Amino acid sequence: MKSTIVAFALVAGAMTGMTGVAHAAVQNVPMNVPMNVQTEQAAANHAYAGKTRAEVKRELVQAQRDGEIAALRSLYQGS
Numbered sequence: 001m002k003s004t005i006v007a008f009a010l011v012a013g014a015m016t017g018m019t020g021v022a023h024a025a026v027q028n029v030p031m032n033v034p035m036n037v038q039t040e041q042a043a044a045n046h047a048y049a050g051k052t053r054a055e056v057k058r059e060l061v062q063a064q065r066d067g068e069i070a071a072l073r074s075l076y077q078g079s
Helices: 002-027 040-047 053-066 068-075
Strands: none
């Protein structure tokens, strides 16, 4: 129990120290300099564009022709 409290106190102290450093870093930026801000969602969308519906349909038809679909059905039939 005591070790949990000590660990929590250490983490809380470290978090407090980090916010102070981050706050100081932000204050040193001049107000007229534009900041490049990118959200995680925008980064995720840029990293993987995905497939079009036509590409997915083409892959499905190819998998049916190759027998992949039948193999998967027989593999997962027992579960």
